[in-house]
Amino acid sequence: MATNDPLIHHSPLGDYQARKSVHPKRIDGPFRRFKWLIMAVTLAIYYGTPWIRWDRGPYAPDQAVLVDLANRRFYMFDIEIWPHEFYFVAGLLIMAGIGLFLVTSAVGRAWCGYSCPQTVWTDLFQHVDRFVDGDRNARMKLEAAPWTWGKVFRRLSKWGIYLLIAFWTGGAWIMYFADAPTLTVDFWSGEAAPVAYITVAILTATTFIFGGFMREQVCIYMCPWPRIQSALMDEHSLLVTYKDWRGEKRGSLKKAAKDPDSYGDCVDCNMCVAVCPTGWDIRNGPDISCITCGLCIDACDRVMKEVGRPRGLIDYITLDDARAEAETGVVRPAWKNLLRPRTVAYFLVWGGIGAGLLFLLGTRTHTEITAAPDRNPAYTLMRDGSVRNNYTVKLRNMEARPRDMRVTLDGLAGGTMWTDEISADAAAQSLEFDVPADQTETIRVYVIAPRGTESQDFSFRVVSLDEQGESDTVQTRFETPGG
Amino acid sequence: MATNKRIDEPTGTETVGHEWDGIEELNTPLPRWWLWTFYATCLWGLVYVILYPAWPLLEQGTEGVLGWTSRGQLEQALEDVAEDRAPVMAAIASTPIADLPLNEERMTQAVAGGAAAFRVHCVQCHGANAAGSEGYPNLTDDEWLWGGNMEEIEYTLIHGVRHPGDPQTRTSLMPAFGRDGILSADQISDVTDYVLSLTDRGSANAAGAELYATNCAVCHAADGGGLRAFGTPSLNDAVWLYGSSEEDIRTQIVAPRHGVMPAWEDKLDPATIRMLAAYVHSLGGGEDFMEVAPPAEEADGDE
Secondary structure (H helix, E strand, O other): OHHHOOOEEEEOOEEEEOOOOOOOOOOOOHHHHHHHHHHHHHHHHHHHHHHOEOOOOOOOOOEOEEEEOOOOEEEEOOEEEOHHHOHHHHHHHHHHHHHHHHHHHHHOOHHHHHHOHHHHHHHHHHHHHHHHHOOHHHHHHHHHOOOOHHHHHHHHHHHHHHHHHHHHHHHHHHHHHOOHHHHHHHHHOOOOOHHHHHHHHHHHHHHHHHHHHHOHHHHHHHOOHHHHHHHHOOOOOEEEEEOHHHHOOOOOHHHHHHOHHHOOOOOOOOHHHHHOOOOOOHHHOOOOOOOOOOHHHHHHHHHHHHOOOOOOOEEEEEHHHHHHHHHHOOOOOHHHHOOOHHHHHHHHHHHHHHHHHHHHHHHOOOEEEEEEEOOOOOOEEOOOOOEEEEEEEEEEEOOOOOEEEEEEEEOOOOOEEEEOOOOHHHOEOEEEEEEOOOEEEEEEEEEEEOOOOOOEEEEEEEEEOOOOOOEEEEEEEEOOOOO | OOOOOOEOOOOOOEEEEEEEOOEEEEOOOOOHHHHHHHHHHHHHHHHHHHHOOOOOOOOOOOOOOOOOOHHHHHHHHHHHHHHHHHHHHHHHHOOOHHHHHHOHHHHHHHHHHHHHHHHHHOHHHHOHHHOOEOOEOOOOOOOOOOOOOHHHHHHHHHHOEOOOOOOOOEOOOOOOOOOOOOOOHHHHHHHHHHHHHOOOOOOOOHHHHHHHHHHHHHHHOOOOOOOHHHOOOOOOOOOOOOOOOHHHHHHHHHOOOOOOEOOHHHOOOHHHHHHHHHHHHOOOOOOOOOOOOOOOOOOOOOO
16 A cells, blocks of 8 residues: 555655665676776766867867867867858757667667766766775665764765766866866866856766766656657567566575476566666566666576576567567577668668768868848949949858968959959959958958949859869849949 | 634634634735745835935936936946047047058047947938938049048048038039029020030030030039039039939029038047048048058067
8 A cells, every 4th residue: 555655755745755765786797897888988988088189280279079169160070160060060969869769779778778978977976886885785774874973974975976076077078168278277277267167067066966866866757868768669679678477486496496386487586676776676577767778687697697597587678579489488689670670761861861961071162252232322323434332242261271262253244343451443353362261251342343234143253272272152233223 | 803713623724713604714824934025025125215216206206315317327338438448539539540541450440430420420411321312422432522532531521511610611602503693594504405415415515515614614624523622523424412314403503502511520529530531431432542551560479
């Protein structure tokens, strides 16, 4: 009866259950080792990436990955993205989204189980628990113990380590947005921007709270992804499954020895529950709590080996395969589920977007021109009857070096131009400009056409005067009193 | 009255002690925190009324002991801006206009400041973006009645055009040939025809040419090119202040209109006038172009 459960609280808002502390037990096995590997790789990428140097010459920063918000540039190794090319980033985000679909349809909640930051940091903090307080039993005992000085000391040192990790995590984040060594010095000498300190404070707090205290509650109660996943999964998705047809009825070795026919393989040792980082009992079936990290598989396989029964009482298996196995006893390897129309379709979409982005990246030019005609006055009639139009022309040099560019009037008979930096006497059909490295040069251009010219469309054409010879054209309009 | 207080059985709450036809009221007072917040806001209101303008009276509201007004705040903000700009304005005021292009930063500031001042003081007549309209000169073209280099533009700004009370103002007066009976109607037709011929319209009739030479050429020049000294418009180009049609030209000969521009010396400070001149000169038709000097090399390279 739920009302007698000491963990059920009564309140005016209704009954709710208090959090049961989770004290996962240490376990070793293939999945645990895989988890270690993923943790090492993801943490190394996160903490280390901003410190990789990448030589781009004298006109660009030498940080391999840099989101330079102040100068509106995004650097990733040899790729430099300008704000108007943000679709590359949007494309990457779409790929990341579809990548999650792909992974989910192929191997279930692998993202949740291994590489989600919440999982990785929770795992890290649980190792801290183990380091400071000992393994499961010691921690449970300490939690139940009264508050002595010894317990206070242990708690404070554990939270201190939490805080250090959290601070390091928050500190690593801002390194992506400025030159990492410079920012580190500025940060510690109190000269960094306030936003740097605020960001570090916020991320330290979220890491400390989410990783140190909320842990599996984030996955179970806060995260939208498990909810979306339930719409992505089907009877061909991998799940961690307790094979009840093999395990039931549970009983200790002693009981089973007395009556072998009525007991299954599960010796009811509770190891699968003890190692679970979210505190779920997998024998109750799949649940949102199960992030499919495979640690219970490691635990169960160990026990099965010890008692001399075949491994895989708990294992990755799809619903369909589980049904077939329960009926026929034939074990179908999990990898055979990888190649399905659904996974292939996701992969094709994912790969298609990736190939498209690569194509765009390879074919984009680093020279661009835009022209905006003055609207008021639309034209100026000059003494000799010729007509002048004014334009704001922008030359974009996306190379990390200064470049000479030639701008030419195209399709305006007799038209010449000059700028506010040269005399009208120097007007010509084409002019040359020195555009600084990695910048957009804004030029005020006066275009004049002889008497009798009619309103018409024409083009500004830019050619880079280097071995690349890149060009770009922009069409605009020349207005005259003739209409 | 309130003597029938009792604990209400189903809710466990005390009643206020009244009863009307068996209906009782539960005593559920405001929460303490709410009450204290209410008192705090009352106190806040009291302090505010003393410090700041609050009560509207017949003529004017109460002033408040701090003496704060929104108008005063605006004035203070404007003063702060003026103070920030003071060094730039002083530098521009002390630089002769011909020397402005020697300093790129100064020139950029002058053109930008002039553009802002133009929108306040000049657009009423010359139009937004200085394109002018009939009777108000277009400042973006290359036709200048009184000279189009920066010094001449600044002079025109300082002293105005036909500004009463300024002896140095730009001034000229064309006789009203028709209204004052100097020329007959036929003569005006002849001379109108001749003026049209200067821009390849109408016929270069001998009578008209004769009349032009006697009456007009002294100011408008023999070829119709106009004379800067008199501020006379040229009659042989495409730019016409009062219109280019035969009717427009005839009207101007019969009873000419003359534009007036105020002398800004009385209204604006020298730096603003200088900035306006630099801006007007930069609109595309300015004469005597001077290349803007690039910024001087920084002495120390650690900036």
